[in-house]
Amino acid sequence: MTAYAIAHLHAVEFCTDIATYLEKIDATLAPFGGRFIVHGGPVERLEGHFSGDLIVIEFDDREHARAWYRSPAYQAILPLRTRHARGDAFLIDQVAQPHRATEVLEYAARNA
Template sequence: MTTYAIGHLHEVELCADIVEYLEKIDATLAPYGGRFILHGGPVERLEGHFCGDLIVIEFDSREQAHAWYRSPAYQAILPLRTRHARGDVFIVDQVAQPHRAAEVLKRAA
Protein backbone atom coordinates (compact mmCIF):
# COMPACT_ATOMS: atom_id res chain seq x y z
CA MET A 1 0.00 0.00 0.00
CA THR A 2 1.26 3.46 -0.83
CA THR A 3 2.88 5.19 2.14
CA TYR A 4 3.87 8.81 2.57
CA ALA A 5 6.78 10.24 4.51
CA ILE A 6 5.57 13.64 5.64
CA GLY A 7 7.57 16.46 7.10
CA HIS A 8 6.13 19.67 8.54
CA LEU A 9 9.22 21.79 8.94
CA HIS A 10 9.53 25.27 10.36
CA GLU A 11 12.33 27.43 11.61
CA VAL A 12 14.48 26.28 8.70
CA GLU A 13 17.80 28.06 8.60
CA LEU A 14 18.81 28.19 4.94
CA CYS A 15 22.53 27.57 5.26
CA ALA A 16 25.29 25.48 3.65
CA ASP A 17 24.17 22.31 5.51
CA ILE A 18 20.57 22.64 4.26
CA VAL A 19 21.82 23.26 0.71
CA GLU A 20 23.97 20.11 0.92
CA TYR A 21 21.01 18.12 2.31
CA LEU A 22 18.80 19.25 -0.58
CA GLU A 23 21.50 18.42 -3.10
CA LYS A 24 21.90 14.88 -1.72
CA ILE A 25 18.41 13.72 -0.71
CA ASP A 26 17.26 12.69 -4.21
CA ALA A 27 20.03 10.08 -4.48
CA THR A 28 18.91 8.56 -1.14
CA LEU A 29 15.31 8.23 -2.38
CA ALA A 30 16.05 6.60 -5.73
CA PRO A 31 16.90 3.07 -4.47
CA TYR A 32 13.60 2.96 -2.55
CA GLY A 33 11.35 4.42 -5.24
CA GLY A 34 10.70 7.57 -3.20
CA ARG A 35 9.31 10.56 -5.10
CA PHE A 36 8.37 14.04 -3.99
CA ILE A 37 4.65 14.81 -4.10
CA LEU A 38 4.89 18.14 -2.24
CA HIS A 39 8.02 20.07 -1.40
CA GLY A 40 7.20 23.34 0.30
CA GLY A 41 5.66 26.06 -1.78
CA PRO A 42 2.95 28.57 -1.04
CA VAL A 43 0.13 27.45 1.24
CA GLU A 44 -3.30 28.98 0.96
CA ARG A 45 -4.67 28.67 4.48
CA LEU A 46 -8.43 28.19 4.56
CA GLU A 47 -8.82 27.46 8.27
CA GLY A 48 -6.66 27.40 11.37
CA HIS A 49 -3.00 28.28 11.65
CA PHE A 50 -0.19 26.90 9.51
CA CYS A 51 3.40 27.98 9.28
CA GLY A 52 6.44 26.38 7.75
CA ASP A 53 6.83 23.98 4.87
CA LEU A 54 5.05 20.73 4.09
CA ILE A 55 7.01 17.97 2.38
CA VAL A 56 5.40 14.73 1.17
CA ILE A 57 7.41 11.86 -0.28
CA GLU A 58 5.55 8.88 -1.73
CA PHE A 59 6.73 5.27 -1.46
CA ASP A 60 5.13 2.11 -2.78
CA SER A 61 5.03 0.59 0.73
CA ARG A 62 5.65 1.28 4.39
CA GLU A 63 8.60 -1.10 4.22
CA GLN A 64 10.25 1.01 1.51
CA ALA A 65 9.64 4.21 3.48
CA HIS A 66 11.23 2.69 6.58
CA ALA A 67 14.13 1.25 4.58
CA TRP A 68 14.84 4.69 3.06
CA TYR A 69 14.67 6.53 6.38
CA ARG A 70 16.91 3.96 8.10
CA SER A 71 19.33 3.64 5.18
CA PRO A 72 22.97 4.56 5.77
CA ALA A 73 22.78 7.06 2.90
CA TYR A 74 19.88 8.98 4.43
CA GLN A 75 21.14 8.71 7.99
CA ALA A 76 24.43 10.24 6.80
CA ILE A 77 22.71 13.42 5.60
CA LEU A 78 19.93 13.62 8.20
CA PRO A 79 21.99 15.71 10.69
CA LEU A 80 22.42 18.35 7.98
CA ARG A 81 18.67 18.99 8.28
CA THR A 82 18.04 18.31 11.96
CA ARG A 83 20.70 20.79 13.07
CA HIS A 84 19.01 23.59 11.11
CA ALA A 85 15.25 22.87 11.04
CA ARG A 86 12.54 22.09 13.56
CA GLY A 87 9.38 20.16 12.90
CA ASP A 88 7.64 16.81 12.76
CA VAL A 89 8.37 13.91 10.43
CA PHE A 90 6.18 10.82 10.20
CA ILE A 91 4.86 8.17 7.84
CA VAL A 92 1.25 7.37 7.07
CA ASP A 93 -0.43 4.88 4.74
CA GLN A 94 -2.81 5.89 1.99
CA VAL A 95 -6.37 4.74 2.56
CA ALA A 96 -7.64 1.84 0.50
CA GLN A 97 -9.71 2.91 -2.47
CA PRO A 98 -12.56 3.47 -2.71
CA HIS A 99 -12.74 5.20 0.67
CA ARG A 100 -15.69 6.89 2.33
CA ALA A 101 -15.17 9.33 5.20
CA ALA A 102 -17.48 7.48 7.60
CA GLU A 103 -15.18 4.43 7.46
CA VAL A 104 -13.01 6.07 10.14
CA LEU A 105 -15.89 5.54 12.56
CA LYS A 106 -15.22 1.80 12.45
CA ARG A 107 -11.75 2.40 13.90
CA ALA A 108 -13.21 4.52 16.72
CA ALA A 109 -15.64 1.80 17.84
Protein backbone atom coordinates (compact mmCIF):
# COMPACT_ATOMS: atom_id res chain seq x y z
CA MET A 1 0.00 0.00 0.00
CA THR A 2 1.31 3.44 -0.90
CA ALA A 3 2.89 5.30 2.00
CA TYR A 4 3.89 8.91 2.48
CA ALA A 5 6.69 10.61 4.36
CA ILE A 6 5.23 13.92 5.46
CA ALA A 7 6.99 16.87 7.05
CA HIS A 8 5.38 20.07 8.27
CA LEU A 9 8.24 22.48 8.76
CA HIS A 10 7.25 25.48 10.85
CA ALA A 11 10.48 27.43 10.64
CA VAL A 12 13.33 27.01 8.18
CA GLU A 13 16.54 29.02 8.35
CA PHE A 14 17.68 29.10 4.73
CA CYS A 15 21.44 28.71 4.78
CA THR A 16 24.24 26.71 3.18
CA ASP A 17 23.31 23.54 5.12
CA ILE A 18 19.71 23.68 3.85
CA ALA A 19 20.93 24.25 0.30
CA THR A 20 23.25 21.25 0.61
CA TYR A 21 20.40 19.13 2.03
CA LEU A 22 18.17 20.08 -0.93
CA GLU A 23 20.96 19.32 -3.40
CA LYS A 24 21.47 15.83 -1.93
CA ILE A 25 18.00 14.57 -0.96
CA ASP A 26 16.92 13.43 -4.43
CA ALA A 27 19.79 10.94 -4.63
CA THR A 28 18.72 9.45 -1.27
CA LEU A 29 15.15 8.94 -2.52
CA ALA A 30 16.01 7.24 -5.82
CA PRO A 31 17.01 3.79 -4.45
CA PHE A 32 13.70 3.58 -2.55
CA GLY A 33 11.41 4.90 -5.30
CA GLY A 34 10.58 8.08 -3.37
CA ARG A 35 8.82 10.86 -5.31
CA PHE A 36 7.99 14.38 -4.17
CA ILE A 37 4.23 14.94 -4.33
CA VAL A 38 4.18 18.28 -2.45
CA HIS A 39 7.26 20.37 -1.72
CA GLY A 40 6.22 23.64 -0.13
CA GLY A 41 4.49 26.17 -2.29
CA PRO A 42 1.66 28.63 -1.77
CA VAL A 43 -1.09 27.49 0.59
CA GLU A 44 -4.70 28.59 0.23
CA ARG A 45 -5.94 28.43 3.80
CA LEU A 46 -9.60 27.45 4.05
CA GLU A 47 -9.91 26.95 7.81
CA GLY A 48 -7.75 27.42 10.87
CA HIS A 49 -4.17 28.57 10.85
CA PHE A 50 -1.36 27.16 8.74
CA SER A 51 2.20 28.37 8.62
CA GLY A 52 5.38 26.87 7.31
CA ASP A 53 5.94 24.38 4.54
CA LEU A 54 4.37 21.01 3.84
CA ILE A 55 6.43 18.29 2.17
CA VAL A 56 4.92 14.99 0.99
CA ILE A 57 7.07 12.21 -0.46
CA GLU A 58 5.35 9.13 -1.91
CA PHE A 59 6.72 5.60 -1.66
CA ASP A 60 5.37 2.27 -2.92
CA ASP A 61 4.85 1.13 0.69
CA ARG A 62 5.80 1.90 4.28
CA GLU A 63 8.76 -0.49 4.17
CA HIS A 64 10.37 1.58 1.38
CA ALA A 65 9.58 4.83 3.21
CA ARG A 66 11.04 3.54 6.48
CA ALA A 67 14.11 2.12 4.70
CA TRP A 68 14.74 5.49 3.01
CA TYR A 69 14.47 7.42 6.29
CA ARG A 70 16.79 4.99 8.07
CA SER A 71 19.25 4.69 5.19
CA PRO A 72 22.85 5.77 5.81
CA ALA A 73 22.59 8.18 2.87
CA TYR A 74 19.59 10.03 4.31
CA GLN A 75 20.81 9.88 7.90
CA ALA A 76 24.05 11.52 6.73
CA ILE A 77 22.20 14.61 5.43
CA LEU A 78 19.35 14.74 7.96
CA PRO A 79 21.28 16.90 10.48
CA LEU A 80 21.68 19.54 7.76
CA ARG A 81 17.90 20.02 7.95
CA THR A 82 17.22 19.38 11.62
CA ARG A 83 19.81 21.94 12.74
CA HIS A 84 18.05 24.64 10.72
CA ALA A 85 14.37 23.65 10.57
CA ARG A 86 11.78 23.02 13.25
CA GLY A 87 8.80 20.83 12.52
CA ASP A 88 7.16 17.43 12.51
CA ALA A 89 7.87 14.43 10.29
CA PHE A 90 6.02 11.12 10.08
CA LEU A 91 5.05 8.19 7.87
CA ILE A 92 1.44 7.36 7.01
CA ASP A 93 -0.26 4.89 4.70
CA GLN A 94 -2.75 5.71 1.99
CA VAL A 95 -6.22 4.38 2.72
CA ALA A 96 -7.36 1.32 0.80
CA GLN A 97 -9.50 2.21 -2.19
CA PRO A 98 -12.37 2.65 -2.37
CA HIS A 99 -12.58 4.34 1.01
CA ARG A 100 -15.68 5.61 2.80
CA ALA A 101 -15.40 8.24 5.53
CA THR A 102 -17.45 6.06 7.87
CA GLU A 103 -14.69 3.45 7.90
CA VAL A 104 -12.98 5.69 10.48
CA LEU A 105 -15.97 5.09 12.77
CA GLU A 106 -15.64 1.33 12.31
CA TYR A 107 -11.92 1.51 13.17
CA ALA A 108 -12.64 3.61 16.27
CA ALA A 109 -15.29 1.14 17.47
CA ARG A 110 -12.89 -1.83 17.03
CA ASN A 111 -10.15 -0.02 18.97
CA ALA A 112 -12.26 1.48 21.78
